[in-house]
Amino acid sequence: MNRYPYRLVDNGDMGLTILFEAPISRALSIYIVQLAERCRARFSQHIVDLIPAYQSLTLGFNLDSEWAATQTFELEQLIEETQLSADSLSTKPTKRVEIPVCYGGEYGPDLAPMAQQKNMTQQSLINQHSQTEYFVHMLGFAPGFMYLGGLDPSLACPRKSVPAMQVPAGSLGIGAGQTGIYPQVSPGGWHIIGRTPLALFDVNNTPACIVNPLDSVRFYPISASEFENWNTP
Amino acid sequence: MSIKVIRAGMQTSIQDLGRFGFMDQGIPRSGFMDPLSATLANTLVGNVSHHPALEICMLGPELLFNQDISIAICGAVFEVERLRPHSPPEPIHNNLAVKLKAGDKLRFAKRLSGARAYLAFSAGLAIKPELNSHSTHFGAKFGGFKGRALMAGDEIPLTNIKAPGSNQQTPTEEKSVLGYGGRYILRCVDSVETSLFSRQQQRDFYHNKYQVGQASNRMGLRLDGPPLSALNIADISSSGLLNGSIQIPPGGLPIISGVDGQTIGGYPRIANVISADLFALGQLVPGDQVQFVKVCKNQAHTLLVSQKHYIKQYTS
Numbered sequence: 376m377n378r379y380p381y382r383l384v385d386n387g388d389m390g391l392t393i394l395f396e397a398p399i400s401r402a403l404s405i406y407i408v409q410l411a412e413r414c415r416a417r418f419s420q421h422i423v424d425l426i427p428a429y430q431s432l433t434l435g436f437n438l439d440s441e442w443a444a445t446q447t448f449e450l451e452q453l454i455e456e457t458q459l460s461a462d463s464l465s466t467k468p469t470k471r472v473e474i475p476v477c478y479g480g481e482y483g484p485d486l487a488p489m490a491q492q493k494n495m496t497q498q499s500l501i502n503q504h505s506q507t508e509y510f511v512h513m514l515g516f517a518p519g520f521m522y523l524g525g526l527d528p529s530l531a532c533p534r535k536s537v538p539a540m541q542v543p544a545g546s547l548g549i550g551a552g553q554t555g556i557y558p559q560v561s562p563g564g565w566h567i568i569g570r571t572p573l574a575l576f577d578v579n580n581t582p583a584c585i586v587n588p589l590d591s592v593r594f595y596p597i598s599a600s601e602f603e604n605w606n607t608p
Numbered sequence: 609m610s611i612k613v614i615r616a617g618m619q620t621s622i623q624d625l626g627r628f629g630f631m632d633q634g635i636p637r638s639g640f641m642d643p644l645s646a647t648l649a650n651t652l653v654g655n656v657s658h659h660p661a662l663e664i665c666m667l668g669p670e671l672l673f674n675q676d677i678s679i680a681i682c683g684a685v686f687e688v689e690r691l692r693p694h695s696p697p698e699p700i701h702n703n704l705a706v707k708l709k710a711g712d713k714l715r716f717a718k719r720l721s722g723a724r725a726y727l728a729f730s731a732g733l734a735i736k737p738e739l740n741s742h743s744t745h746f747g748a749k750f751g752g753f754k755g756r757a758l759m760a761g762d763e764i765p766l767t768n769i770k771a772p773g774s775n776q777q778t779p780t781e782e783k784s785v786l787g788y789g790g791r792y793i794l795r796c797v798d799s800v801e802t803s804l805f806s807r808q809q810q811r812d813f814y815h816n817k818y819q820v821g822q823a824s825n826r827m828g829l830r831l832d833g834p835p836l837s838a839l840n841i842a843d844i845s846s847s848g849l850l851n852g853s854i855q856i857p858p859g860g861l862p863i864i865s866g867v868d869g870q871t872i873g874g875y876p877r878i879a880n881v882i883s884a885d886l887f888a889l890g891q892l893v894p895g896d897q898v899q900f901v902k903v904c905k906n907q908a909h910t911l912l913v914s915q916k917h918y919i920k921q922y923t924s
Contacts, residue, residue, distance in 0.1 A: 384800050387880030388908035390850045392800045399845070411632065423628040424637070426848030428872055431800075433848025435631065438883060438912070515848075515872030518634045518748040522846070522872070558634075559747050576634075578738050578750040584633050 378458050379406060383447055389436045391447070393454065399429045399524065404512045407432050408588050410457045412467075417453060418442070427513050427588055429522070471591040474556070474571050476505070476547050477602035482570035483547065489532060489566050501596055503527055504554070504568070509592045519558035519576025519584040523592060526554045538564035545571045547594065569594075572605035610674050610763040611729065617716065618667035622733065622752035622764070625658040627741035631871040637851065638743035638751065638867050641826055642724050642890025644919070645683030649728035651922050652680035652705040654770060660742035662727040662758075666893070668716020669758065671727075675710045678730040678772040684722030684891060685787050689715045707772035721787035722891040730772065734765035745868065746826075791897045794864075794885050797908050799853060799877035801844055809836050813878050813900060818862065820896045826868040829892055835860030839876065849873035852881035852889070854900075864889060882908040884915045 379395045386392045393410075397403050404427070411425040411432055421442035424435035434450075436442065478501045479486035490497045509523040516522075531552045539562065542548070546557045548565030557563055558575040571594075576584050586592060597605075613620070623646070626639025640646040640663060647657040655661075662669075668686045673679075681688060681702050689697040690706070691713040700706055700714065702725070708714070716725075733742060735753065744752025753764060802810070818833035836856055849855075853865040855875035864881060865873070866889060881889065882903060892898070903911075 385798050385880075385905060386800050386848065386877075387850055387852055387883070388797045388905050388912070389883045390848075390880070392847055394800070394847075424631040424848075424850075426631045426871055428845070428847040430845045431847040433850070435848075435850055439916075441909075513872065514632060515634045515846075516870045518745070520634050559749075561747065576748055578748070578755075582633065583630075583635070583739070588632070 379403065381454060383451070386433055386435075389438060390434060391436075391450070392431050392433045395430045397430065399512070401510055401524070403430065404510070404524075405589060406457070410454065413453055413457055414450075418449075426515065428515065429512055467587070469587070469589045469591070471508070471593065472586050474573060474585075474592060474594050475597040475601070475605065476569040476571050476594045477597050477599055478504075478547075478569035480599055482599070482602065483568040485548075485566035486568040489549070489568060492532075493529070500530065500568070503530060504549075505594045505596055507593070509554070509594075511586050511588050511590045511592060513588050514584055514586070517557070517559055517561060521555055521575070521586055521592065523553065523555050526552055528552065530554070532566055534564040535566065538562050539567075542567060543570065545573070545575070547571060569596075570602070572597075572602050609731070609734075609766045609769060611766065612672040612674065613669060613758045613760055613762040613764070614672055614713065615670040615715075616758045616760050616762075617664055617669035619663075619665040620669045620758045621663050621665075621744040621746075621756075622660050622735075622742050622758075623663045623744060624660040624742045626743050626867060627739045627751070630739055631848065634871050635739065635745070635748070636868050636871055638745050638826075639741070640726065640890065641867055642683050642726070642887045644887035644915070645724070645890070646726040646728070647919055648703065648922060649680045649682035649726040652682070652703070653678045653728045653730040655728055655730070657919075659728065660733050660752075661729070664716065664725040664727060666719060666723055668719065668725065670713060670715045672713050673708045673710065675766075675769055676771055677708050677766075677769055678705050679708055679714070680705045680728050682726050682728075684725040685720040686725055687717040687720065689717065691715055705772075721790070723788075723893045724890045729766070731766040731769040734767040747868065788891045788893075790893070790895070792888055792892065793899050793901050794888060795882045795903045795908070795911070796854065796879035796900050797882055797903060797905050799880045800847060801876035802878055804844070804876055805836075805839075805856075805878050809839070810878065812836055813862070814902055816899075818898045820892045820894050820898060821861075822894045824892065824894060826866045828866050828869050829864040829889060831862045831864070831898060833861065836878075844874065844876050846872050846874040849877075850880065852883070852886050853877045854879045854881065882911060884908065884911040
């Protein structure tokens, strides 16, 4: 009955995290996003923020609500219900998003050293990275940052020991077993192998992020001149 | 109808109580770092608590008001003067509603205590809110005034100005002001990974005296002090990070998440500051001393309810 055994753990006095013990997987993420949608629908006056992550769902309570102080029975009931129907649940339609990336050169200064260190050509590294379909487990960290699953283990690379002070917006990086794009200028410890001219996050769009959790992402290589002319009409 | 920025200060920005419901897109709540002071300032000029106000951080601005308006300053204490043509400068005190005339300037000078002052004004902002809020998100450059801190020459457009009432106090009336002492006790409850820390590590955490580090801002407060002993904690699974979470990175020194903090974190959390004490994070200055005291969740809720009653005295 308990497909995904869980524990409820306090996340401060106005938050709660539902921790799942199952390993990270696409199926678990689908379940967590479904649970988040149900929580949003059922407890909208008590819960203001829902943060799905790899193996957890965090709830941030409304400070005006006394609900957080009461028992969590209702929540546990909803978790059980969602688990029972986990196979038949439907989520919002998902999409496949193609993201152009100019690999290497000035936009991806760490591509060459990384290829050399892995004894690969830059082109084969690019091919391997861009031929994979990645899965969006969640968004978080910074506005529009995607936590992607699917990086080929042969491309994994320990984080830099000294993080760069400033990574440009749109930079595509690899850090440990993860790959992803810095949506805004920020400090960062990942190896930067390329950059996209697309804005991953634009507050004028609805939704503001170009992907949602559970979407798929593929990167495709573009040239430096394509990159430079991307946003000129 | 506007407030003109003559001198901007270090980081003067438009904030409100924050934007809620977007953390699953990586968008933090933002908003006032000290919502308690901001609420009192808004109340003094007749605004609701989520009304936008100016957050003034460490180094204050000089502002020109182009119409009659009421303002109130709460939170950090600065030496503030009202400059009016053909009049001598008048000191302006915190925690009072002050009537200003068109052409008056407010000049913030020396900071006496606390980190952030809130300047509320009896007018609406003629700016469209973004994602349901006027709070400025500096990193992603949206909300507030053009998604950034104010700069000299900016004009903040106003609308619906409520003319100052007659029963408001005049700026010359002196009032004693509570300052911020530089030593803080932050009450905490358990967090997601608390049980992964050893008893000794938890004892040390609640026993140590920490100082607020230089690299502290609205995203997080970094503390200096005795590092916790080597953490015997395997990599944890990144999960939702709320305001007030206290993370312990491998170096052993705590980082407290602020209102602009990241929404998902990967360092283990030893505790969370209780909601009733979060306002104090907005007043911490590098060098201030911080100690943590553990309370239980029921106490934390009781403290939050009594804080709400305290605010209600002023707002109703």
